[in-house]
Amino acid sequence: MIELIDASLCRGTFCLPETSLTIPSATCGVVTGAAGAGKTSLVEAICGLQRIKSGTVKLKGQDVTHATPADRGVGYLPQDVVLFPDMNVEANICFGPKLRGWSKTKMCERIERLATDLELVDLLPRKPHQLSGGQQKRVAMARAVALMPDIVCLDEPFVSLDDHSQTLIREQLIHLLAEQSATILVVTHQPEKLDGISDLNFQI
Amino acid sequence: MQRNLKSDRVFSIVLICMAVGFSAILVALVFANGWVAGLDKTGVWETLQRTEIRQAIWLSIGTSLLSTVISLWVGAGISYLVSRFKFFGRSAVDLLMDLPVFLPPLVIGMSLLILFRQTPLVYLDNWLQIAFEVPAIILAQSIVGTAFVYRTMKATFDRQTGRTEQIAATLGATRWQAFSAVTIPASKQGLLASAAMAWARAFGEFGPVLVFAGSFRGRTEVLPVSIYLELNSGNVAGAATISLLMIAVAAIVLLLVRVVARDRSEI
Amino acid sequence: MRRYTILSCIAVVIAILMIFVSRNSEDRDTAVLVLCAPSLSGPMEELKKIYHHSESNVDGIRVENTYRGSAELLATYKIGQFGDVLIAADVGFHEEFIAARFCSSTLPLGRQFPCLIYRGISEEEALSILSTDALPITTSIPKPKHAAIGRRVASIVGTRQYESLVGCAKVSRETVSQVAADVSNGIVDAGIAWSTSVHQFANLQSVIPPGWSGHSSQIGASVLLNSSRLVAAERFVDFLASSEAQEIFLKHGFASRTIESEANVGDKE
Numbered sequence: 001m002i003e004l005i006d007a008s009l010c011r012g013t014f015c016l017p018e019t020s021l022t023i024p025s026a027t028c029g030v031v032t033g034a035a036g037a038g039k040t041s042l043v044e045a046i047c048g049l050q051r052i053k054s055g056t057v058k059l060k061g062q063d064v065t066h067a068t069p070a071d072r073g074v075g076y077l078p079q080d081v082v083l084f085p086d087m088n089v090e091a092n093i094c095f096g097p098k099l100r101g102w103s104k105t106k107m108c109e110r111i112e113r114l115a116t117d118l119e120l121v122d123l124l125p126r127k128p129h130q131l132s133g134g135q136q137k138r139v140a141m142a143r144a145v146a147l148m149p150d151i152v153c154l155d156e157p158f159v160s161l162d163d164h165s166q167t168l169i170r171e172q173l174i175h176l177l178a179e180q181s182a183t184i185l186v187v188t189h190q191p192e193k194l195d196g197i198s199d200l201n202f203q204i
Numbered sequence: 205m206q207r208n209l210k211s212d213r214v215f216s217i218v219l220i221c222m223a224v225g226f227s228a229i230l231v232a233l234v235f236a237n238g239w240v241a242g243l244d245k246t247g248v249w250e251t252l253q254r255t256e257i258r259q260a261i262w263l264s265i266g267t268s269l270l271s272t273v274i275s276l277w278v279g280a281g282i283s284y285l286v287s288r289f290k291f292f293g294r295s296a297v298d299l300l301m302d303l304p305v306f307l308p309p310l311v312i313g314m315s316l317l318i319l320f321r322q323t324p325l326v327y328l329d330n331w332l333q334i335a336f337e338v339p340a341i342i343l344a345q346s347i348v349g350t351a352f353v354y355r356t357m358k359a360t361f362d363r364q365t366g367r368t369e370q371i372a373a374t375l376g377a378t379r380w381q382a383f384s385a386v387t388i389p390a391s392k393q394g395l396l397a398s399a400a401m402a403w404a405r406a407f408g409e410f411g412p413v414l415v416f417a418g419s420f421r422g423r424t425e426v427l428p429v430s431i432y433l434e435l436n437s438g439n440v441a442g443a444a445t446i447s448l449l450m451i452a453v454a455a456i457v458l459l460l461v462r463v464v465a466r467d468r469s470e471i
Numbered sequence: 472m473r474r475y476t477i478l479s480c481i482a483v484v485i486a487i488l489m490i491f492v493s494r495n496s497e498d499r500d501t502a503v504l505v506l507c508a509p510s511l512s513g514p515m516e517e518l519k520k521i522y523h524h525s526e527s528n529v530d531g532i533r534v535e536n537t538y539r540g541s542a543e544l545l546a547t548y549k550i551g552q553f554g555d556v557l558i559a560a561d562v563g564f565h566e567e568f569i570a571a572r573f574c575s576s577t578l579p580l581g582r583q584f585p586c587l588i589y590r591g592i593s594e595e596e597a598l599s600i601l602s603t604d605a606l607p608i609t610t611s612i613p614k615p616k617h618a619a620i621g622r623r624v625a626s627i628v629g630t631r632q633y634e635s636l637v638g639c640a641k642v643s644r645e646t647v648s649q650v651a652a653d654v655s656n657g658i659v660d661a662g663i664a665w666s667t668s669v670h671q672f673a674n675l676q677s678v679i680p681p682g683w684s685g686h687s688s689q690i691g692a693s694v695l696l697n698s699s700r701l702v703a704a705e706r707f708v709d710f711l712a713s714s715e716a717q718e719i720f721l722k723h724g725f726a727s728r729t730i731e732s733e734a735n736v737g738d739k740e
Contacts, residue, residue, distance in 0.1 A: 049373070049374070068373065070373050070376045070378060082371045084372070084389075095375055095385070096375035099376045147375070147376070
C-alpha cells in the first residue's frame with residue numbers, strides 16, 4: 001500500500017502543494033497531470049529521493065517519511081532511465097540482488113526469467129551505450145523489479161518505446177500484480193496504455 | 205564565402221605554427237640534453253653505474269608510486285566529499301585543497317621543515333623520523349599530488365549529476381556502496397588522468413624534497429636532486445644523462461597511460 | 472572498487488620493495504651526515520669511499536654527504552638542525568655556526584684561493600673585468616650573501632666594487648659551482664670562483680689577480696653539537712685531518728692547511 005498524507009515539497013523555485021493519495025495493495029494507480037505539475041517530484045518523494053516539506057509518506061502501513069531510499073525498498077524506473085554506464089546489462093540487473101546477498105543460483109534464475117520476459121537475453125553482455133533507448137528502458141525495468149519489490153514506481157515507462165516494447169512492459173506489470181501482489185504507481189501521459197491494469201487515477 | 209575560407213585558412217595556419225613551434229622547443233630540449241651527455245660518453249656510462257644514481261632511480265620510482273597511491277585515495281575521497289556533501293566549511297576545504305597547486309614548491313618544503321622541526325611535532329622523531337628521511341619525500345610528494353588529484357576528480361564528480369547514486373540507493377546501496385560500485389567505475393578516465401598527473405608531479409618534485417628531505421647522497425637522493433647535485437659537482441654530462449633518463453621514464457609512463465585510456469574508451 | 476584496492480595494494484608493495492632496495496644494506500643509524508660546500512664535492516666523494524674501508528673507521532660507519540651553498544646550509548640547519556659534520560668553503564661560516572652554538576670548534580683541512588676563471592679568452596681579458604675600463608666580457612658572479620667566495624672577494628675588492636661586478640654580470644649565482652658550470656659550459660666568458668674549481672670542471676683556466684693570493688680561504692670541519700653520532704663524527708673529522716686525507720685534498724687542488732692563525736682567517740659580515 002502507498003499512502004501520501006498531505007505531503008508537500010519544494011524543489012528550487014517549484015513547490016508541490018499538499019497532496020494526498022492512497023493506492024491499496026495489489027493495485028495499480030496512475031498519476032497524470034500537465035508537464036511541470038510535479039508528478040516526478042511526487043514519485044521521487046515516495047522513493048525517498050526527495051525530501052518532503054510536510055506531511056507523511058507511508059508504505060505498507062509504515063511511516064517512512066524519514067527513511068532512506070535503501071530502507072524503503074521501492075522498485076523505481078526513472079524517466080531518465082539512468083543505467084549504470086560502466087556495467088553491462090546483466091550487472092545492471094544484478095546490482096540490487098548482489099547488494100542483498102542473493103545466492104548465485106537465485107540470481108541466475110531471476111535474470112533468466114526477466115531477460116526472457118523483457119527479451120533481453122541477447123543484450124546481457126552489452127553495455128548501456130550499445131543499446132537503443134527502448135532497450136535501455138527495458139533493462140531499467142528489469143533492474144527495478146529484480147528484487148521482487150512489494151512497491152514499484154514507474155515514471156513515464158512508455159515514452160519513446162515501440163509498440164512491442166510497450167507490450168512487454170505491460171505484461172511485466174501484469175506479472176507483478178498477479179504473482180507478487182505488488183502495489184504499483186505509474187506516472188504517464190498515456191493512461192490508456194494501462195487500461196485493464198490500473199484501477200485508480202490521480203490528477204495533479 | 206571566399207573571405208570566410210581565407211580567414212579559416214589563416215586561423216588554421218596560426219594554430220599549426222604554434223603547435224609546430226612549441227613541439228620544436230620541446231624536442232630541442234631533449235636533443236640538447238642528449239648532445240651534452242654525448243660529449244662525454246664515458247661519463248654517461250659511469251654516471252649510470254654509480255651506486256648513488258642507481259639508488260636514486262629506485263627511490264624515485266618507489267616514492268613516486270607510493271605517493272601516487274596515497275594522493276589518489278585521499279584526493280578522490282576529499283573531492284567526492286566536497287562535490288556531493290553539503291557541510292559547514294565546504295568552501296574553506298575547497299580553497300585549501302587548491303593551495304598546494306598555487307604555492308611555490310619551496311614554500312611547501314620550508315613550511316614542512318618548520319612544522320616538523322620547530323614545533324612540538326619534533327617529538328615524533330622518538331617514534332618515526334620524518335624530516336630528512338624517506339617519509340619526508342613521500343609526504344612532500346603526496347601533498348602536491350593530492351591537490352592535483354583533487355582538482356581533476358572534483359571536476360569529474362561535478363560532471364556527474366549524482367543521479368546514478370540516487371538510483372543505486374533505491375536498489376539498497378549505502379553511500380559507500382554507491383560510491384564504490386557506481387561512481388568510481390564511471391570515473392575511470394578521471395582517475396587515470398589524476399594518477400598520471402600525480403605521478404608526474406611526484407616523480408619530478410624537487411623544491412619541497414630538497415628542503416624537507418635534504419639532499420644526502422644515497423639516503424634521500426631522488427633523481428631531480430641527483431641532477432642538482434651533479435651540477436653542483438661539475439658533472440654536467442652526468443646531469444644531462446639523468447635528465448634524459450627522467451625524460452625516457454616520463455615518456456614511457458605517458459605512452460602507457462594513453463594506451464590504457466584508449467583501450468578503455470574503445471570498450 | 473575491489474580491482475582498484477587490489478591494484479593499490481600491489482602498487483604499495485612494489486613501491487615499498489623499491490624503497491628498501493634503494494637503501495643501503497647497512498644500518499642507517501650508523502651513517503654520519505656531512506653538510507658540505509659544493510666546491511668540496513670532488514675530494515669529499517673520494518674520501519667517503521676511502522673512509523668506508525679505512526682502518527680508522529672502527530665502527531664501520533658510512534658517510535653521507537650533501538652539497539649546498541654555505542649560506543643555505545646555515546639557514547637550513549637553523550630550522551632543521553639535522554646533520555653531524557659541517558664543512559663550509561670559508562671559515563667565516565663556521566664562525567657563524569659557532570656563534571649560534573651549533574658547533575664549538577673548527578679543524579682546518581686546507582686552503583683555497585679566490586681567483587678568476589675563464590674560457591675562450593686571454594688572461595688579460597679575464598683580468599680586465601676588475602678594472603673600470605672593462606672589455607665586453609660576459610661574466611658570472613657569485614652572490615655575496617649566499618656563496619662564501621662572494622664574501623671573500625667582497626672583502627678584498629670592497630663591497631661597492633663587488634656590487635658593481637654583480638650589476639654588470641650576465642648572471643649572478645648562489646654557489647661557486649654554478650658559476651664554474653656557467654664558464655665551463657660557455658654560457659659566460661669568465662667568473663669568480665675558487666682555485667679548486669679548475670680541478671672540478673672541464674675546460675677552465677684560472678688566474679689569481681694581483682693582491683688576491685694573500686687572501687686564501689681556510690676550509691675546515693666542525694662536529695655539529697646536535698649530532699646524535701658525536702663519537703663517529705669526531706672520528707671522521709680526525710680522519711679528514713690525517714695525512715692520507717690531506718693528500719686527497721691536495722690532489723683536488725686545495726693548498727695545504729695552515730694551523731697557525733694568520734690574516735687569512737675568514738671575515739664576518
